[in-house]
Amino acid sequence: MSIRKFFKTIWLDAITLIVVGILFVVPFAFIILTASKTSKEASLFEFSWPGHFQLFDNISAVLQYNNSRMILALWNSTILTVGSVSLIVFLAALAAYIMQRRSGRVISIANSVMLAGLIIPPAVVPTIFLLQQLNLYKTLIGLIFVEVAYGLPFAVLIFRAFVGSIPRELDEAAVIDGASALRVFFQIILPLLRSAMITIIVVQSVAVYNDFAGPLYFLPGNQNVTVQLTLFSFISQFNSQYNLLFANAVVITVPALVMFLFFQRQIVSGMTAGAIKG
Amino acid sequence: MKIQSRSRAAIGVVNTQKHHKPTIQIYPYWFLLPAAAMFCVFFLVPTAFAFYFSLTRWTLFDAEFIGLTNYTDFLGDPQLTSGLIHTVIYAIITSSLKVFISLPLAFLLTSSLHLKTLVRSIIFFPVLVSTVAVGITFSILMQPSTGLINTFFKTVGFSGPDWLGDPTISLYSVALVDVWKGLGFATVLCIAGILAIPIDYFEAAKLEGGAWAKFRHIIIPLSRNAIFSVILLSFISGLRSFDLIWTMTHGGPGFASDVLTSVIFKEYQAGFYGLSTAGNVVLFILVTIVVYPLQRFFNSREIEL
Numbered sequence: 001m002s003i004r005k006f007f008k009t010i011w012l013d014a015i016t017l018i019v020v021g022i023l024f025v026v027p028f029a030f031i032i033l034t035a036s037k038t039s040k041e042a043s044l045f046e047f048s049w050p051g052h053f054q055l056f057d058n059i060s061a062v063l064q065y066n067n068s069r070m071i072l073a074l075w076n077s078t079i080l081t082v083g084s085v086s087l088i089v090f091l092a093a094l095a096a097y098i099m100q101r102r103s104g105r106v107i108s109i110a111n112s113v114m115l116a117g118l119i120i121p122p123a124v125v126p127t128i129f130l131l132q133q134l135n136l137y138k139t140l141i142g143l144i145f146v147e148v149a150y151g152l153p154f155a156v157l158i159f160r161a162f163v164g165s166i167p168r169e170l171d172e173a174a175v176i177d178g179a180s181a182l183r184v185f186f187q188i189i190l191p192l193l194r195s196a197m198i199t200i201i202v203v204q205s206v207a208v209y210n211d212f213a214g215p216l217y218f219l220p221g222n223q224n225v226t227v228q229l230t231l232f233s234f235i236s237q238f239n240s241q242y243n244l245l246f247a248n249a250v251v252i253t254v255p256a257l258v259m260f261l262f263f264q265r266q267i268v269s270g271m272t273a274g275a276i277k278g
Numbered sequence: 279m280k281i282q283s284r285s286r287a288a289i290g291v292v293n294t295q296k297h298h299k300p301t302i303q304i305y306p307y308w309f310l311l312p313a314a315a316m317f318c319v320f321f322l323v324p325t326a327f328a329f330y331f332s333l334t335r336w337t338l339f340d341a342e343f344i345g346l347t348n349y350t351d352f353l354g355d356p357q358l359t360s361g362l363i364h365t366v367i368y369a370i371i372t373s374s375l376k377v378f379i380s381l382p383l384a385f386l387l388t389s390s391l392h393l394k395t396l397v398r399s400i401i402f403f404p405v406l407v408s409t410v411a412v413g414i415t416f417s418i419l420m421q422p423s424t425g426l427i428n429t430f431f432k433t434v435g436f437s438g439p440d441w442l443g444d445p446t447i448s449l450y451s452v453a454l455v456d457v458w459k460g461l462g463f464a465t466v467l468c469i470a471g472i473l474a475i476p477i478d479y480f481e482a483a484k485l486e487g488g489a490w491a492k493f494r495h496i497i498i499p500l501s502r503n504a505i506f507s508v509i510l511l512s513f514i515s516g517l518r519s520f521d522l523i524w525t526m527t528h529g530g531p532g533f534a535s536d537v538l539t540s541v542i543f544k545e546y547q548a549g550f551y552g553l554s555t556a557g558n559v560v561l562f563i564l565v566t567i568v569v570y571p572l573q574r575f576f577n578s579r580e581i582e583l
Contacts, residue, residue, distance in 0.1 A: 095313035123328035149320035210408040249411040
């Protein structure tokens with residue numbers, strides 16, 4: 001291949017890579033570089049290699065900061081995410097199964113309520129009031145319930161589409177063999193919903209883990225801190241320590257990065273399916 | 279009669295045998311109950327409450343009915359009405375930029391580009407990163423004198439603006455970051471739309487002309503459903519956007535980038551719960567009157583491939 005021909009085939013790649021690199025890679029590189037610097041060097045906001053590379057020292061400083069507040073936040077966020085997502089998956093699968101299999105007035109009401117839930121923004125202060133009445137305000141379990149309510153419509157939407165691809169004959173055959181409704185659901189339907197389940201788990205975990213407004217409104221208090229709020233409150237606390245601020249950003253981005261590396265395909269297909277069917 | 283037997287068949291199978299009554303219900307309604315209860319209690323009930331409490335002076339402990347005063351206060355206060363206008367501007371800018379950038383980008387990323395998988399992944403990653411982290415990073419990149427963006431502009435030979443400090447542009451600066459973060463999702467939707475176009479159309483177009491003709495005459499008209507999805511979803515998320523604006527500007531400088539959600543939060547922080555809830559109701563109404571007609575219009579113009 002002549003050099004000219006070679007350039008002809010790669011010029012578009014080269015331009016794309018340069019533009020995408022500047023716009024999308026540089027900001028993330030900036031985060032990591034700043035997180036690896038000393039505080040003095042970091043406050044210059046330069047895009048440069050750190051004079052003394054201390055990313056791991058900075059991360060451990062962030063983890064120990066303020067009586068290991070970050071560890072507590074990671075723990076709280078983990079409980080919040082695991083609790084909300086497992087409830088969402090289980091409740092949504094049960095509901096979606098019935099909503100796909102039956103028809104009638106109850107189902108059409110359920111469908112329109114689900115669509116409304118995808119669009120309408122939540123009413124925040126009345127939710128606080130309600131949580132107070134139920135003694136759930138400022139508790140993790142209260143926030144879990146709220147996250148479940150917010151996440152259900154999307155999960156039902158995805159599950160409903162997948163249930164549609166499972167032939168009815170399977171449920172009917174199992175019932176004739178004497179299985180109860182619950183057994184049909186757990187032993188036949190649920191295993192077949194595996195791929196939809198992975199999609200929902202991944203998409204909802206990212207959504208709940210990254211949620212900022214939820215904890216801000218419904219879970220105030222030092223003991224209840226979640227990872228998104230550590231970063232937010234550190235803006236003022238780490239006033240002159242931008243290296244630690246960015247090290248904090250690195251710490252809370254790692255779970256998203258892991259999800260991304262392992263489940264990119266499921267995330268993309270799930271989000272696309274949800275958007276187009278919605 | 280016909281309808282009844284059909285719905286019977288849908289409900290249970292056992293009664294199609296000789297039994298008179300269905301002995302077993304394989305699709306019982308109570309399966310809906312846990313999800314419905316959760317959604318009603320923690321979403322629908324507060325939404326219903328909002329309409330009442332928005333008509334009161336409310337301390338969370340007691341509520342004094344004051345009619346429409348909160349709404350007249352809301353619409354009479356120029357700072358609060360500017361929040362309403364900013365919300366609409368923000369949603370229009372973010373959703374239109376996302377469409378105009380993501381569709382050509384999706385076209386590029388479904389072409390013969392060698393690195394398309396890599397580029398797709400890179401663009402998609404910000405979707406998964408926390409909005410707070412993105413907001414903080416960009417508020418530093420957008421610093422007027424030392425920030426990386428203006429340093430870059432300086433080396434190219436002209437001076438960049440004070441992105442977040444200048445009240446005339448701060449809302450637009452935040453909107454640009456919103457586009458940056460959400461572009462990957464919009465692009466992925468457009469890619470799905472383009473890939474759904476049957477290959478025959480492209481075969482036919484090969485004879486006609488180059489990439490522009492392909493884009494203009496096949497991609498734009500035939501990936502219409504995906505384009506509608508991008509517009510609708512980014513419009514909804516634009517109207518509801520809070521995290522990014524709050525982390526980057528707190529609605530400032532002054533009230534220059536306040537939107538409905540940040541006004542709701544500020545009034546809540548200040549203890550004006552009734553007023554905050556009235557803002558919330560205004561947001562419901564805004565979302566509903568914009569989104570439902572838009573959705574209906576798009577549905578009527580959808581195409582079958």
